[in-house]
């Protein structure tokens with residue numbers, strides 16, 4: 055498809071987006087009705103849409119959208135060729151909204167990581183690592199501790215259409231999310247609660263790490279997401295779970311006491327701003343503060359469901375102070391019966407930064423209930 059047609063389609067998408075209608079939702083809808091579009095053509099349109107959001111701070115909003123898109127793609131090309139040609143203070147001023155600097159101290163490397171196009175990570179089910187590596191070429195193993203089942207896919211096939219994906223041999227899952235599963239390190243035969251399971255990305259990983267032995271309670275407040283979880287577990291042939299609606303309130307969905315609890319909490323998603331650049335311009339400081347309240351409530355409401363010796367893991371795909379260290383420190387102070395627990399050999403509070411992992415930014419915190427409590 056000629057460049058001007060790509061830009062036109064991207065402009066149609068961007069003109070329809072707004073605070074309540076993210077670019078990826080509009081794009082998904084357009085792609086579902088664009089029957090003649092090839093995967094390569096759709097990739098080119100998506101790339102143009104994301105480049106526009108990534109370089110929006112350098113564009114003239116009064117220019118026609120087509121002109122803005124061409125300018126954004128020129129910035130992307132120039133940055134990819136020579137990231138140092140963009141000064142750090144310009145990146146700090148234009149790549150992110152001003153409010154975020156009170157919440158995150160970005161290093162020059164982190165600002166440059168934000169302007170880089172994201173890579174594609176997959177997680178093979180542990181009994182399909184070899185056949186996944188053989189079929190999905192070119193690919194390279196993820197860094198430890200995700201190296202046993204994680205891969206970076208370097209090809210251009212539409213992975214959702216591959217036989218391996220249809221048979222549930224692998225999942226498309228960002229490396230940051232995979233590292234959360236490794237930090238939980240559930241053991242076969244244990245009982246876990248994935249409290250904000252959403253569509254089940256982490257549930258599937260926990261089940262795989264448990265080798266299908268033991269039980270996972272998977273809860274979310276969204277029945278729509280729980281329905282998707284059920285489709286995904288069926289495809290991946292995961293059966294050792296129980297899905298249940300829970301709104302995060304004071305009463306847990308069961309009296310069961312758990313060996314492990316994961317709170318993959320709702321958050322501002324600042325750590326996904328590289329993959330989802332549109333969100334830079336729709337997320338606000340008010341969102342951050344409101345979500346921090348919910349995150350504290352979730353931690354408080356699950357703490358009593360831990361067995362003696364049980365582990366509690368808090369995870370968010372953001373790195374704002376209010377949703378990370380502030381939440382974890384307040385919870386540690388309020389719960390002296392829980393000891394901070396080191397995760398991934400990096401201590402009890404861990405930031406996973408995009409520049410280090412080439413993945414979404416994450417924060418993790420861990421605690422353990424003493425064996426005699």
Ligand SMILES: C[S@@+](CC[C@H](N)C(=O)[O-])C[C@H]1O[C@@H](n2cnc3c(N)ncnc32)[C@H](O)[C@@H]1O
Pocket residue numbers: 231249250251252253254255256257273274275276279300301302303318319320321348
């Ligand atoms: C970060 S997402 C979870 C992603 C999921 N764990 C995965 O790996 O695919 C956060 C989830 O929390 C759910 N949620 C939001 N507020 C909640 C609440 N108060 N109680 C329970 N779940 C909540 C949302 O519906 C959403 O699915």
